[in-house]
Amino acid sequence: MWLYFAKRTILAVAIIAIAVTLLFLMIMAVPGDPAVVMLGPRATLEMKEQLHQQMGLDKPLVVQIGTFFGGLLRGDLGFDVFSRRPVADIVFEQLPYTIELILVSILWAVVIAVPLGCFSAMRRNTLVDHVVGVVTVATIAIPSFVMAVYAVLIFAVSLRWLPAIGVGNGFWDGLTYLVLPAFAIGIGWVGYISRLVRASMLEILGENHVRTARSFGISEWRIVARYALPLAILPTVTILGIGVAWLLSSAVFIEVVFARPGIGALIVNAVNTRNYPVVMGVVLVSTVIIVTATTLSDLVNAFLDPRTREKL
């Protein structure tokens, strides 16, 4: 297990380094001078040169990459070109909001989807199973930002039950502000996870150890909860790891629609203004989150199923 852990960690660090280098090169390959976009039509040559110096754009690309990684090793992600604040401060200030949004979204989705998937599997090919199937597939098909807009129009604008924007103050108030965005992100995952659990469950329920359990007269719910679900949940754990990338991209839209702080809203603003140090900082942190999440899901899988450790 420890050897597997070490291998996965080295691989994760390598992936992060490659991803960040590629991103750096992609940003530099975009045509046009970022200083021009940032300073606008009234920029003088002197002002452009000054900004080039501030951003390090006057140096060769190799030096820029070297400087970036050198700073990274010291925990320095550079400075925001506009506010002159450290990028690390800005990113880590916004990150908790995105993490809480993602965790709450996935948490409620799992809580609803896993029992729903089990229920569908137990009522296979009944009317209930078909209805659940149609509804869950529909939720997968609707993009989260469409769901978000309609959720705001119905629950915030028409009914005025919930706030339309912001994050609120304090724990309980904050929860009310999380309901709509977490609903918009999580609803698609309810469909996705429930279909996945149903499919795995059907496979497991047909296996020998389940049939043996039935022959002992153990109740169907107990069989599902005790003997089938722990195995059927494995693909879901894997998917959740990979799903962090999807959740982060959903958060970009959701944070804009709900005017929530977070790294999604931050990167939209930074890309629009060509604030490259912030773009790099956000992407670096997002990459670390995604790679960490997939690594963790692999480690959890390896922990739960020792056969997977042999595969790396």
Next chain:
Amino acid sequence: MNYYQDGVSRRTFLKTTSVFGGGIVAAGMPLSSAIWAAEGKVLTAASTNDISKMDPQFYTAVSEVSVMECLYSKLTRFKPGSEWGWELEAAEKLEQVDPTHIRFRLKKGIKFTGDYGELTAGDVKFSFERGIKHKSPVKDNWGSLDHVEIEDDYTGVIVLKTPFMPLFNIAFPYAVGHIVSEDAVMKATKDGGDFGMNPPSFSGPYVLAEYKPNQHLLLTRNPDWAGSKPGFDEIRVVLIGDTKTAERAYQAGDIDFTGITLDSLAKFKSNPPADTKIEEHPSLNYHWIGMNVDHPKLKDINVRKAIQWAINVPQILEAAFAGQAEVATGTIPPGLLGHRDKALVPPEGDLAKAKEFLEKAGVSELNLTIDCLNESLFSTIAQTVQAQLSQIGITVEINAQDAGSFWTLGMESEGDRWKDMQLTVMWFSNLPDPYYATSSFLQSRVGVWNWERFRSERFDELSAKGATMSDPNERAKVYQEMQDLMEESGAYRFLTHGGNPVMYRTTHTQAVTRPDGYPLYVDFKAV
């Protein structure tokens, strides 16, 4: 099957991670957020632009200036209403001694917070000169400012290198004109440079009580403020990057004042939210179709005039601005000195006349390109122009580009792409003085921001004259003639200034704005 590993069961593991995950969620909640004031008159307004500077000499957007106006004093301020003009604020008197000397006398008793004492002429000198000293990106707002001479604690003389009238419209009543405390800024920054979002002291009716990036700014009353009491005890400026989101937040009752998109304007006008007033204001920005006069295909003025006359501006505004923007007559918007009542070419154009010009040029089949930003507004304008020019036999190919690529297209310093540039869908932002609406088109700006490569000795002469004239009527005539010259060159087809419509809840406030719709929060009245 063995579900146990190293003494930790899978079940225990899953339980532990669930609890841990829940803990992280709880920890991420904004427990530390300031609690909004529970009492008092509170205004909640949306800012649809980010706010990243509270240092007047380094401002980046007009939305920042709307907040600065609450925090600092300045010699003069913009008058609310539909006509651009200024009135005295911290200055008791402001007089032009001669074309390069302006004497000011400050009102007594304006205090800085934090025991930084009274606002003095020394603070004015420090505030005005530091933008130039620290090479601020907006130092050109100061035009030809040389230095400020202090006569006594309350009196000083602003000395210019050359006469520069825009100082009265841009510098004094706007962003860079805000006065900061020399002692406070020196203490906070050591060198007097950019203090970003951390103002060390305030001299306006409000103080910045809290700033949360990407969330809000909270302004509370300045206890040391001796001037007239503003309408609200507290102003919450909520940062909402997307205007459509702000509209929904307004409808949900979360905010009391917001800008609205032109797309939504018709809907809100016909079916306004309850207790809401909608106001339409022309923006200072200007949009136009530019033609590169140095390109072989557009060198003949008759071809350019044919294009001018073939373009039907109201049709473009209908398609791209949801029919909610007014036709522009030039680069200077209504309400600003130098605005023309009408353009030389009528907004609808005239296809017959366009064809005549084309015949005069001896051109029968013409293929042109039009460059634009890859945003729906600009693409729609380009597509409408494409359809309109096809009616006189001109085929247009559209090149939509990313901002970084587009905004360097006509710059000689960025390569040779300007040589192939033909038609462009252009827009510039602007400041409330005609000098700024015309200075990009000087001969010295050819290949910089003058992408049409329009050259006129007379235009340059008038620009120099306009910057120094003090008689508003005479000055207006100069800028009107300059716009005539631009249009007569055939290189420009002026489209619109766009619009900045706003809406606010009349049961809560009486909003007050500048002529371009940006809020003057200090003047908002509580209802």
